[in-house]
Amino acid sequence: xxxxALLTLVSATSAFAASDADREKAxxxxxxxxxxxxxxxxxxxxxxxxxxxxxxxxxxxSVVKGGKESGAGITWGDASKSSLYKTSELGISSPDDDLAMxxxxxxxxxxxxxxxxxxxxxxxxxxx
Ligand code: HEC
Numbered sequence: 177x178x179x180x181a182l183l184t185l186v187s188a189t190s191a192f193a194a195s196d197a198d199r200e201k202a203x204x205x206x207x208x209x210x211x212x213x214x215x216x217x218x219x220x221x222x223x224x225x226x227x228x229x230x231x232x233x234x235x236x237x238s239v240v241k242g243g244k245e246s247g248a249g250i251t252w253g254d255a256s257k258s259s260l261y262k263t264s265e266l267g268i269s270s271p272d273d274d275l276a277m278x279x280x281x282x283x284x285x286x287x288x289x290x291x292x293x294x295x296x297x298x299x300x301x302x303x304x
Contacts, residue, residue, distance in 0.1 A: 194252075194303035203236040207299050211239070214264075214278060214286040231259075246275065253304030255297045264288045264296060 194202075211219075211233045219233035227233070231243030239260055242249035246259035255261040263277035267287040271280045278285045288296065 199303045200236055202299055202303060203239075206295050207239075210288060210292045210295070214288055214292075217284075218278070218282075233260075250300055253301055255300045258300050261293075261296055261300060264293055268293060 215233045218228040219231050220227040220238070221234065227243075229243040229245065231249065232238035232241075238249075240248065240250045242259045246263065247257070249258060249260045251257035263275050264287070266273045266276035267278055268290065270276055271287070278287060
């Protein structure tokens, strides 16, 4: 009986999990355009240069992976453990912070808007 209960649990969980295809679709529709405007100038647009901090924001796979120092770009289900979210949030709330993105010293800064930040959070937390 216990095994049966476990199997039911496993299949119920996977029925609600987002597939890679769902995530990819949502990324292209909702997130990539924001990163395009605010981030990829320093993070991957120019393929002849290394992305800053080792963070390449041009594909979902590389965004999930994150950069050299701040851990995973996306931890599905938890924006607070996702450097994509954390650095963007600091970019709005604390531009002086070393981890704030875009950096304060950037010549042209287009931080995410609060609405865009909420979109990023929803993307991370609703596609687990
Ligand atoms: C003007 C250039 C510039 C822009 C625009 C920019 N960044 Fe960065 N980013 C950097 C630099 C430089 C670093 C390396 C760390 C440092 O020196 O602050 C970095 C590091 C990072 C890291 C940490 C990588 C690690 O070490 O783990 C993340 C995540 C990140 N950026 C996300 C973003 C996001 C998200 C945006 C858009 C909202 C963005 N960046 C926009 C220059 C930029």
